[in-house]
Amino acid sequence: MRIIQEPARDIPVIHEADVCVLGGSCTGLFAALRAARLGARVVIVEKDNCFGGIATTAMVNVWHTLWNTNGTKQIIAGLTEEVMDRLDRRGAVQRHEKTNPSRGFTFNSEELKIELDELAGEAGLKIYFHTQFAAPAPIIENGRLAAVFVENKSGRGAIRARVFIDATGDADLVSRLGCETYFANHLQPATACARFSGWNSLGETARRVGELIREHGPAHRIPPTFSWGNYVPNSDNYMLAATRIHGINPANADDLTHGEIEGRRQVRAIMDILRAAAPAARFGLEALPSRLGLRESRHIRSPYQLTGDDVLSGRAFDDTIAQGSYRVDVHHQNKPGITLRYLDGTEEYCQPGVPNTRSRWRPETATNPTHYQIPYRTLLPLRGPDNVIVAGRMLDVDPIAHAAVRVMVNMNQTGEAAGVAAVLSLETNQPLRDLNIDTLRARLVAGGSAL
Ligand SMILES: Cc1cc2nc3c(=O)[nH]c(=O)nc-3n(C[C@H](O)[C@H](O)[C@H](O)COP(=O)(O)OP(=O)(O)OC[C@H]3O[C@@H](n4cnc5c(N)ncnc54)[C@H](O)[C@@H]3O)c2cc1C
Structure with missing residues (x-):
């Protein structure tokens, strides 16, 4: 490469x-909101x-349930619940907590954008959209990160914090x-979602999307996949997640470019498959994602790596800052479909158009964990400046562990924890890694978290 x-x-x-x-994302915004609500600029x-x-x-x-696996205890609250309640008041969310323990909430993503703008405005955040953290080396002063560079239409600028x-x-x-x-050895594959109008007109065919992709996908170069979708609340649209793009490194510009184009190509191929199966249907492509x-x-190396065993055994940590009950959900890179592994010791292998196969990943036990925990340490980069989380x-x-904790109700909580930790570190003049964990957890709970 020339330089x-x-x-x-x-x-x-x-x-x-x-x-x-x-x-x-909600993760970052929730961090910002929790810090601002505690008085930070x-x-x-x-x-x-x-x-x-x-x-x-x-x-x-889709955001998953806020409850433990047997529905006896609410384990997630905070801004996740607040945002869903606000969307609910606009009719922009469907709650499935009682009928479908794994689902929780289906919402209108466009309405969510506006709700999040409002929350940010109410908290007085300084917002830069269309602005990217830029490559020049950040500025370190006395071992602490003092400024980062960002780039937008106005040019390059520095932000001090x-x-x-x-x-x-x-x-x-x-x-x-x-x-x-x-990076993990096998990164979970990427998916380009799409929204359609007139989905109803597909009739019975709508229920056979997974099966049809499995049958006709190879002719359209669609890899064996797993498909799911839902009607979008407060709209006539149907949201479908049925494409699968393998081998994308999200930190590589060429891979991202290829992934975006390939995702859109697969959406069109799926439409062709559905039109061939239901020629009289009148459905149309309403929206493509602005991002794959x-x-x-990438994952950071921290003082502690949360493991699958920790998650599946519901291991308790002294420095827990987030909890979850979403199952382990592996979208395979090397075979079709997904594997779901539950806290009760059972496992399901799901492929489109084929009955799920159920087995046990461990023998039966008298009691099962009903949720898992995420420790604060997993958010602290090893050997980094002590004011970065x-x-x-x-x-x-x-x-x-990633296959379970990655879902948004969990990641939202890591944002809230980072925001509160940031303020605590400023108030006490202590490095993020030395904070008093009991105080951190108490401040999280005082601000609405359910720890
Ligand atoms: C197809 C698909 C289906 C999924 N299904 C579900 C589901 O049903 N329910 C669920 O809860 N989870 C689901 N997940 C997982 C979940 O969405 C993600 O794990 C979660 O959103 C990760 O949150 P995050 O905040 O870490 O990352 P992201 O949501 O990716 O947020 C990162 C943010 O940072 C911004 N950003 C990135 N780089 C820069 C930069 N250099 N400068 C400025 N801004 C930057 C991005 O634009 C983005 O807004 C799914 C994921 C995919 C891909």
Whole structure:
């Protein structure tokens, strides 16, 4: 590769804050909101045109249950519940908590964008949309991260802050700082969702989408997949997640470009398959995601890696900052379908058009765990500046743990924890890694979390 040198230049400091959050999915926004609600001056930087991340730009409109697996205890609350309650008041969410314990909520992603704008406005956040954390080495002063560079239509600017939260999904800041990061051996595949009008007109064919893709997919170069979808509340649209793009490294520009084009190609191929099966149906493509749905990217190396055993045995931690009950859900890279592994010791292998096969991954026991926990340590980059923390899917987890904890009701809580930790660190003048965990947990609960 040929190299040229970027000339040194002066960069304006465009904003100064107590806390700077990079990445504006619900994870990042919830970090910003919790910090702002505790009185911090917060700036949030998002490369897309809205908050919500995968829930909005990739159209993934399901949040899972807030309850433990047997429905006896609410284990998640905080901003996740607050946002769903606010959307509920607009009729933009369907609650399935009572009828479908694994589903929780189906919502309208477009309405979510507006709700998140309102929440950010109410909290007085300084927002930069269309703004990306940029490559130049961040500025370190006295061993602490003092400023990062961002890039947008106005040019390159620096943001100074006292604590930084990397919520980019890809650990962009942490890896740029030179802290250790890693990729799983088999990254979960990517999916391009799509929304359709007139889905009803497909009649019985709508129920056979998975089976039809399995039968005709090979002729259209669609790999064996797993499909799911739902009617979008407060609209006439149907959201379908049925494509599967393998081998995408989310930290590689060429892979991302290929993935976007391939995802859209597969959406069209699925439409052709459905039209051939139901020629009289009048359904149309209403919307494509503005960003490919990426399930997994870089992880940080932290003082503790959460393991599949921890999750599946419901291991308790002294420094728990988040809880979840969503099953282990592996979208395979190397074979069709998904494997679901439950806390009660059972397992299901699901392929479209084929009955699920049930087995046990461990022998039966008298009692089963009903939820799992995520420790604070998994958010702290090893050997990084002591005023940097991560939130979201880049936390330190093995592949089985990741397959469970990655869902949004869980990642939202890591955001809330990072935001509260940032403020606590500023208040006590202590590094993020030395915070008093009991105080952190108490502040989370005082702000609405259900720990
Ligand atoms: C197809 C698909 C289906 C899924 N189904 C479900 C489901 O049904 N329910 C569920 O709960 N979970 C589901 N998941 C998983 C879940 O959506 C993700 O694991 C979760 O959203 C990860 O959250 P995050 O905040 O870490 O990352 P993201 O949601 O990816 O957020 C990262 C944010 O950072 C921004 N960003 C990235 N880099 C930069 C930068 N350099 N500068 C500024 N901003 C930046 C991005 O634009 C984005 O807004 C699914 C995932 C996929 C892909």
